[in-house]
Amino acid sequence: MTNPPAREWHSGYTGRTGPVMEDFTERINRRTIPELKAAGSLKWTGYRDALGAWVAEMDFGVAEPIREALHEYTDSELFGYAPYALELELCRATDQYYSRNFGWSPGQDNVVPTGDVLSGLGAVIDFYTPSGSPVVLPTPAYMPFRDFPRTKGREVIEVPMIQDADGWHMDLAAIACALADNGGLVILCNPHNPVGKMYTRSELRALEGIVARKQATVFADEIHASITLAGRKHIPYASIGPVAAAHTVTATSASKTFNIPGLKCAQLLFSNPQHRQIWRERGFHISHGASNPGRIATIAAYDRGQQWCDQVVSYLEQSRQLLGELLADRVPAVSWNRPDGSYLAWLDVSALDLGRNPQKFMLENAGVALVDGAQCGAGFENFLRLNFAVPQPVLVQMIERIARAVATNSLRDR
Ligand SMILES: Cc1ncc(COP(=O)(O)O)c(C=O)c1O
Structure with a gap:
């Protein structure tokens, strides 16, 4: 054929x-x-x-630099636990990639690996949101976001997006309602899977105000940030100002842009020092889920892809x-x-x-x-x-x- x-x-x-x-x-x-x-x-x-x-x-x-790095890896002895130097390289490469491409640097000390974005989400729910608080999900949404928080005993409140002549928009009033006053988590997927929307600064600012008022947290999934079409530029949510930075954990990964999700390495980016500190105390077993080939492929992707x-x-x-x-x-x-x-x-x-x-x-x-x-x-x-x-x-x-x-x-x- x-x-x-x-x-x-x-x-x-x-x-x-x-x-x-x-x-x-x-x-x-x-x-x-x-x-x-x-x-x-x-x-x-x-x-x-x-x-x-x-x-x-x-x-x-797959990009040639990734293939080369993986060939080198299979000839190496790095099949044990992740050495500190490899971890540091991953954090440096991620920080520099964000800074170069999106004009925001979380700082390499504020980058940690996870096996994938979903395990990062699980940890964010466990570590940074009050027990029993809801997860507010603008829909349509990436399918596992609807089910996964429920496995942690959390209610997922779906908030349908609104479609008008300009495309899709978050229903901010409904998000505010869903959050009540007890904190909770908003999943912000930007660029958005499945509608392909990229949020403007003013839309992000509007969300920031609501989340701050409700003392909630944002899980900013930016896994699609590098696939932006026709010159559109991605704006990291945590970069819009100190208020958003304080209530956000950002998740990203080379897995979508560079086509390597099976290699198992995503990254969380912290913009609140308390979140970072809690990760030092509790995050080890989550970061442990990232693989060495995933780290190596990610460094090659970010540096040379x-x-x-x-x-x-x-x-x-x-x-x-x-x-x-x-x-x-x-x-x-x-x-x-x-x-x-x-x-x-x-x-x-x-x-x-x-x-x-x-x-x-x-x-x-x-x-x-x-x-x-x-x-x-x-x-x-x-x-x-x-x-x-x-x-x-x-x-x-x-x-x-x-x-x-x-x-x-x-x-x-x-
Ligand atoms: C928006 C979004 N988040 C997360 C994921 C899954 O990422 P991971 O495989 O790192 O859990 C995908 C996969 O398609 C996705 O589109």
Whole structure:
């Protein structure tokens, strides 16, 4: 099975060009579906007969500096516990990456590793929020955020975001209500999975005021911060001022941007000295969950992965445009707001009449595996999350298949 030509749908995109970018684009566009399946990722093997557009993995391989660092690692003896020097290097690299890319430096002493963002969230709930206080979650949301806090005995209060002509917005009044006056935690996902929103400074400031009034804490998940499209710049929540800094723990990871979640190394960034101190007393076993290869790959990514990251962003900018053109042409009844960050598209399929489970419809009739909107929050049953970090010819096939399934369905309904 070969890919259809990408050129048919080549958009008028005029972003980063040049031989390095052309080489990257050509290499990715040549990847075929059998090759992706043979590579064996979860995204391409989880649903054997379908095209993989669900879990947040990219089909772009890995940056050369990461591969080199891992080769060196397998030739080393560093299979024991993490040496102090490696830990320090990770903290330095993370701090410098944040400073270089987002203009905010937490300071390397304020960086700690965790195995992944979710274990960081668990520790933040345990260490920094009053026992029994709620976790307030703007929805739609990254799916495990709905369930995971419940495993810690916490109530998760879902606060649906509001959609208007400008896109999606947090419902600040409802967040204030949900927090009551007993503290608790707000999960701020910025850039937002799944809607792809990047919050403006004034939106972050508005949240800061509410959280401060309620004496609550913010878990600022910035895992998608480097995948920002069309020149948008990420603003770290903790950087907006001392009030936000005092009530925030930031979580990040190279895992999404550099496609290495299986290597198990995320980072928490502290901006409140008390939080840092408590971590010194209680955080060891959480940081213990980060792996040595994860630390080594992360250092390589942050120090030497920028060119690769720029190519990925540039490719995704083209893909976002391509997706918009394909949807408008082939399935115009699908509505969406173009994401500013991440490689996820949040598609409203309510006008299509696909039955009670649009995800199942697409899987069975189009052979495309997407994320069910219902998993992202109550009330989002008519949404689908599509991961467009696939080769562009594969993206064309996905939308063609979806369009054919939708057309057949509407004929059947007549
Ligand atoms: C917003 C967000 N947070 C966290 C994660 C998971 O991160 P980890 O694998 O480090 O727990 C993901 C994965 O897709 C994500 O999109």
